[in-house]
Amino acid sequence: MSTTPHSSEILTLERDHIIDLASKGKRIDNRAPMDYREIKIQTGIIEKANGSAQVDIGQTKVIVGVKIEAGTPFPDTPNEGVQTVNAEFTPLAHPTFELGPPQENSIELSRIVDRNLRESKAIDLTKLCIVPGKKTFVVFIDLNMLDHYGNLIDASTYAALSALLTSKLNEYEVKHDELIIKDNQQPLPMNDYPIPITFAKIGKTLMLDPNIQEEHAMSARLTVGIDNEDCVCAMQKGGLGGFEPSEIESAVETAIQKSKEIRKLIIEATR
Amino acid sequence: MSTTPHSSEILTLERDHIIDLASKGKRIDNRAPMDYREIKIQTGIIEKANGSAQVDIGQTKVIVGVKIEAGTPFPDTPNEGVQTVNAEFTPLAHPTFELGPPQENSIELSRIVDRNLRESKAIDLTKLCIVPGKKTFVVFIDLNMLDHYGNLIDASTYAALSALLTSKLNEYEVKHDELIIKDNQQPLPMNDYPIPITFAKIGKTLMLDPNIQEEHAMSARLTVGIDNEDCVCAMQKGGLGGFEPSEIESAVETAIQKSKEIRKLIIEATR
Amino acid sequence: MSTTPHSSEILTLERDHIIDLASKGKRIDNRAPMDYREIKIQTGIIEKANGSAQVDIGQTKVIVGVKIEAGTPFPDTPNEGVQTVNAEFTPLAHPTFELGPPQENSIELSRIVDRNLRESKAIDLTKLCIVPGKKTFVVFIDLNMLDHYGNLIDASTYAALSALLTSKLNEYEVKHDELIIKDNQQPLPMNDYPIPITFAKIGKTLMLDPNIQEEHAMSARLTVGIDNEDCVCAMQKGGLGGFEPSEIESAVETAIQKSKEIRKLIIEATR
Amino acid sequence: MIDDKGLRLDGRRPDELRSIKLQVGVLHNANGSAYIEQGKNKIIVGVYGPREIHPKHLIISDRAAIRCRYRMAPFSTDERKHPAPSRREVEISKVIREALEPSVLSEYYPRTVIDIFIEALQCDGGTRCASIVAASLALADAGIPLKELVSSCSVGKVKGHVIVDLYDLEDKYGEADLPIALMPNHNLVTLIQMDGKLSKEEFDKAFNMALEGCRKISNLQNDALKRKYKLESDTETSKDSKEEVK
Amino acid sequence: MIDDKGLRLDGRRPDELRSIKLQVGVLHNANGSAYIEQGKNKIIVGVYGPREIHPKHLIISDRAAIRCRYRMAPFSTDERKHPAPSRREVEISKVIREALEPSVLSEYYPRTVIDIFIEALQCDGGTRCASIVAASLALADAGIPLKELVSSCSVGKVKGHVIVDLYDLEDKYGEADLPIALMPNHNLVTLIQMDGKLSKEEFDKAFNMALEGCRKISNLQNDALKRKYKLESDTETSKDSKEEVK
């Protein structure tokens, strides 16, 4: 059952301070409203995975591993691969996660990452079928939060995308219904680089990339995913408040611009 | 683990009043001891189901949907269909269900409904085999409590029976081991119309169809299921007290008579 | 999550008394430090199982049933049978088990029993394959604690071993890919009789076969499993304290000697 | 999916809603309840509270907690749904709760809980929106103080056409889906999700069509609530019988 | 299933019980315990309490709560039973608890719990009845004040014959099964279930045969309890050793 979360851990004073700053266009860590914190991308850190990446956005740290294994296709897409995203809110990432964090947060996170990738057709699933209707490659994308200091959605998606862009797929043969995996590898076929951009509404102001203190002070959150062609491929509002229609329209515009920068960053890091 | 339930929600005064009334052969809603509340039966309310029904007994409301899908027969009945009953105590039906209602109540309910149907051979399972030992029709009977105002057992079974009696089964062919479902439909083959009749023992008196206030005041509950041939097909005692042997014998007699009336009602509603 | 267990149920006075006795080489039940309590072994008590045994060590009572059924081999051992151990801390065995005993204790216990049997190759799994890669016998070893009065590890392993040594395997044929089970039975093929010997460290003294009072007073526990050839086949330390290296070396020596006695006991009881 | 005359498979125009039936106060035990039929969608919502909250660690000291469970009945879908809650239902429960939160004056009832139970009896596309519409009415029926009712509507793109209030078949073959929820008087969007592919222009068009849909449905909500109040003041009997068991 | 001489597959007459072995006080840790062998049925019951109850919301202010778990050991059945509790075990736990509740003077120990743990080590038909017989003895052994012991017995119809105390094979091919539990002195039936098909006449016959079976088993229960008390007063040693660890 979805339940209103506690917010006791931030002092009201700090919250008021952040809202007050926001009204002047300022932020607690001195960023401009439309600035991200520093984004750091490392790939290839888990040799046993087909692909992996760690993305740090400021103090937030997420590691993603991609494993590709043979499995069964879904009945309604017999000729396609399967994409599956799983998010783990490991308890070392935040003091509140120990209490058994509302499972809904990790489910929502994994579904947002999944939608960004799926709706933009980021992975070319049509190239992952082994035997139509019987065997296909399953791409497991496991998100592992290591340090939660705000904006897990963007950090997780960037890490997932970076891990996928550096993932290798083993070549194979099918002989007498047996799958024979070979040693040489090809890059995982990719179509698109969807980039989610997350806004926090603090007071009357929209801010990009909220840190954890800002997340506690924000009234609502909006994530806009933008694909290679500057189209919107995914959106998600979160939080106890709402947005005016004009705020949403302007957020979409900002996201289209901002996503170009971040896409460039990821392409460079995964080249 | 089965645990003595709380009964704090009814006032002792009300309970005493109900027991006192019972000693005079009276009831809190002015019914005679052997009267049911008004029974209302609607069928065909869920178009996407093979069959469905809503049964209201007084303020108690139960909705049942029947879905029929291909599945695997049980090893010990390779030539028969499979019947499966599942009951959901949805939390909107009663304020106490929110607390995580003792799961045993919904399991007991589904097993009583299942036994009434199974032991009377209500569904003709012998006609549901598709490929012996390999493929058969599975009849899923899902009970959904919407408003719990007493006597869920009878309401659920009447709704299940009404849903089954109006269920349609698609015609099919088996070609090269593939099941091809056709568009035209036949009624689900039925053998029997088992009718459970539920008694509450309040003080020294047996009452039919207890409402929720009477359920809190009763010492024990007895359900007697009667089939088309006036035979007993299922019984279940519940509650913290017991029955004298003579009470049970007379309950069986009453049930045989009363079941005729209710069977007629259901036949009319599902014709 | 593994959590420091409570130890409130033993009085500090009793604990101090036990530690004081230990410093004089004495025990609360008058045994010598290297004595086991009386070991009683009964076999063949569950006719419906392929093998069964009840082992009492003093007041501790464990019953083990072995069921052998056809199943699927593991992919990495396509020509072998499967051994699986499951331990149930039934709540009747100890007043604290009701509270939902830390599941880790029953998991650890089953894994220790499993390792003793597996590492000594006690069951000759190579003789249990039916159809390579497809069908094999699975040996289910279910441990059922009935009365917990200390040293469940040894009691459980002795009972498991006794049950296996008296287990019967039905003869069978494979005809047209169908497994046909025949009525005549052979003993389950066994290679080894691994015997775990469990020590408690109380104060500075090692004691064999701690009873439950001693388990509450001990700082640590050490189990050493010895196979037929006097080799160590399994070890496990438990508890909040530790052992000096010399204590471990001398425990291994003692275990090698003590295991001979107990192996003889089990061989006699299962002949 | 759209014919020569610009009509959809079920004969609707692109900006035409399905027929909607709203009923308030349909359950006896729940403190508030509502039922919605929107096309083949059939959804019932029961609300309990404000009431005591268990376990205690869920208490929020300065407001009521809101709990929400969205559940699809096993028989509600073409293929039977397994009774265990799916990840999809968990996420929808959350976004529905967050769509309703801004409308509830939860600070009036600190340390309590308001429970919203949604049973989707039949699902035919857009059930999260229909659930919000009914849940908001059920909250009102329970006497929970609200800033205003929350309306909700989805828009999608099918074969390049932007159309409102998709049903299952359209949803299945559609290229994008954009459900929103709106507090019309506060001009506040309390739910927005999107999946698919929309250019900025298409998004703006779709978004405005969804806002328009919300406003139409908002009127139906207000009518339904008025009918309920009228009924209650007309029929003393029914009111009494309800009070008797409370 | 019934031969020319009216005898059953295992040689019993229609109204003949299986051989029954009852032992009271078989466990060391449990406050009370009992063991029953009835044919191949082997069931052990341990009782704890009255004791403190956790979690606190289960407290009943004017009586002891009774908790009951019936569990079949994985090796108790022909085919291995998965260790996870089945729906069948959940229901049987409930009906056994409700069969014992009327006999317990639970109002003597308000705000406590009495735990009844039943382990079916081998199952061969009629285990719920055998469990009640043993559990009632275990309650007495724990010193829980009882109005009287609860007895229990099942009757069935096999190939048209009404027979008492069915074992597994008879149960499997039977046409009806009717387990009951009885407090003989109070003339109170505390468990009755039925499945199958019985005419009113057959039901009356079967029911009375079951009552008769309960009365016979009731005598065995009383004997077992007396043996236990006799043993205890005879052997001071065993009593002392029990006290020492309590």
Added chain:
Amino acid sequence: MIDDKGLRLDGRRPDELRSIKLQVGVLHNANGSAYIEQGKNKIIVGVYGPREIHPKHLIISDRAAIRCRYRMAPFSTDERKHPAPSRREVEISKVIREALEPSVLSEYYPRTVIDIFIEALQCDGGTRCASIVAASLALADAGIPLKELVSSCSVGKVKGHVIVDLYDLEDKYGEADLPIALMPNHNLVTLIQMDGKLSKEEFDKAFNMALEGCRKISNLQNDALKRKYKLESDTETSKDSKEEVK
């Protein structure tokens, strides 16, 4: 597995450890943290506490409770590991906790909990030992008072040779595995497990080789801790930024 020159598949001598990299204080939120790379093993540990404990029944009145969770990331192994905790992880969590317990001065913080969360990001043999090494450093980094750091190392037998610090492939084809943990100054073995087959002579040899391995790793731990303290006193900036968020 061992060549003519007595070298192992990866070129190591029998008594040679894999290269080990230790980092202390790698996480922002955790009160203490450490990271270990040992060959391909990559493990990160975060410690929280002493802090309040929930649920209350876990409180221990005269000491801090220690909780420990060892978890393998789904991508940490050759074949993807299902995210649900396996029985193996449950057991390893327990033996790791019990290996660390003797080193913690838990009596300083009665009625609190110290949480140790271990994430094995890549597993290549000997992860329980590597986890203990990192967890002990993380405890120290959290400022938890310790008697001393706990070191840990495993030894195995492969093709008849006793070798130290097995990696995955050696472990797979090995005949025995013997992980131990040691508090070197207290000369206390706080973890010992074994599976396989070792004669008394082989056991003694292996055990001593493991003790030696622990002593070597102990030195590396102390170095890592010193580096951290040096770094902290050097860089006031980083220290301040950490305090700001606490």
